[in-house]
Amino acid sequence: KAGVTQTPRYLIKTRGQQVTLSCSPISGHRSVSWYQQTPGQGLQFLFEYFSETQRNKGNFPGRFSGRQFSNSRSEMNVSTLELGDSALYLCASSLGGVQGNIQYFGAGTRLSVL
């Protein structure tokens, strides 16, 4: 069974640009969550999607947005990139529905903003 797949693995952008990251969950999983990991702040929750609906959101500015498609694949978008957006972006999938299932993480997308 394939794991969580994130593409691309690495990205280099400049300030002011926008970027889209993709996450394909484990087959059968309907919940996808996104996290930002930086050396200073650690792992921080961005948002969670379940059945194409955002059902939880972290404390990030509106420049960070996401969506989920009917096949459970998810994308997150960051507009007007800032230097501080440089981070490892991780997505996690789980069966969803009720709370409490194991979450499985992808290898991440490393974003560098110059």
Added chain:
Amino acid sequence: KQEVTQIPAALSVPEGENLVLNCSFTDSAIYNLQWFRQDPGKGLTSLLLIQSSQREQTSGRLNASLDKSSGRSTLYIAASQPGDSATYLCAVGFSGGYNKLIFGAGTRLAVHP
């Protein structure tokens, strides 16, 4: 505010030692707690999941315990090996948060031969 703290921040031990990593959380309305391992530059690997109704979980040389009343969890690693070298992260799911996890800063473990 819901916070998760991990102690120690770093640990260096000789091969063969038994280890205890600590995690504490501030809100007793915990739904579950998950321990992860992260190798440098990589994603997270799930090690153990403990539901709030459970006291402990075991997998191979790993044992995790949960004490809701004191807001603590411990990860016990028996007979450590160099391959155990990684960062260990504790993540808590609080009631009503759906699948949102709040992470501790991690314990960076180095096991030397």
